[in-house]
Amino acid sequence: EAAVTQSPRNKVTVTGGNVTLSCRQTNSHNYMYWYRQDTGHGLRLIHYSYGAGNLQIGDVPDGYKATRTTQEDFFLLLELASPSQTSLYFCASSDAGQNTEVFFGKGTRLTVV
Amino acid sequence: QQQVRQSPQSLTVWEGETAILNCSYEDSTFDYFPWYHQFPGESPALLIAIRPVSNKKEDGRFTIFFNKREKKFSLHIADSQPGDSATYFCAASEWGGGSNYKLTFGKGTLLTVTP
Numbered sequence: 001e002a003a004v005t006q007s008p009r010n011k012v013t014v015t016g017g018n019v020t021l022s023c024r025q026t027n028s029h030n031y032m033y034w035y036r037q038d039t040g041h042g043l044r045l046i047h048y049s050y051g052a053g054n055l056q057i058g059d060v061p062d063g064y065k066a067t068r069t070t071q072e073d074f075f076l077l078l079e080l081a082s083p084s085q086t087s088l089y090f091c092a093s094s095d096a097g098q099n100t101e102v103f104f105g106k107g108t109r110l111t112v113v
Numbered sequence: 114q115q116q117v118r119q120s121p122q123s124l125t126v127w128e129g130e131t132a133i134l135n136c137s138y139e140d141s142t143f144d145y146f147p148w149y150h151q152f153p154g155e156s157p158a159l160l161i162a163i164r165p166v167s168n169k170k171e172d173g174r175f176t177i178f179f180n181k182r183e184k185k186f187s188l189h190i191a192d193s194q195p196g197d198s199a200t201y202f203c204a205a206s207e208w209g210g211g212s213n214y215k216l217t218f219g220k221g222t223l224l225t226v227t228p
Binding site (some may be wrong): 102 | 119145147149155156157158160162168203206208213214215216217218219220
């Protein structure tokens with residue numbers, strides 16, 4: 001079973017604050033993803049990466065930066081947090097070969113007040 | 114731009130009935146179509162997936178029907194059980210490999226199975 005670990009699990013920050021969400025996967029997957037989940041919008045892709053140092057822009061990237069420092073670690077950065085970024089954030093990973101199942105972490109609930 | 118459309122937004126069926134969840138897509142390059150389910154408080158997890166080399170994929174009580182011409186696919190849950198109550202997401206992607214593997218999800222269907 002693929003393991004994707006997110007931290008923190010819950011975070012409250014103020015408007016304009018800096019936030020970093022962390023994600024580590026231990027299955028040597030090439031791909032890592034950051035999604036946000038909001039009622040009525042489903043899962044929307046923010047950024048993704050297919051290897052260390054690589055970054056691809058997703059569908060809702062505005063206000064977010066991301067960095068893939070190693071094969072295992074993928075970070076999501078909110079440098080000027082806004083209330084509209086209050087959401088449940090999921091990190092996920094997958095292989096690029098025959099098995100394309102995407103494995104999700106447990107999520108980080110972020111509240112911007 | 115919503116590339117994967119899902120309906121209905123919510124669905125209630127009686128135990129034992131067949132639940133039918135629908136999705137459509139726009140991008141002709143999509144050739145991999147998974148369904149994920151998410152139970153309350155948990156993460157999404159893969160349920161079943163299809164590639165359009167066939168128009169049907171079965172796994173127990175779960176069946177995907179695929180119509181390439183109309184760019185539609187559906188999930189049928191036969192003999193629905195209360196334990197099937199969850200949010201179901203359809204998704205689409207180009208098949209794995211390369212540098213652009215990503216899933217585009219629909220907005221989800223909240224399924225409630227009433228005993």
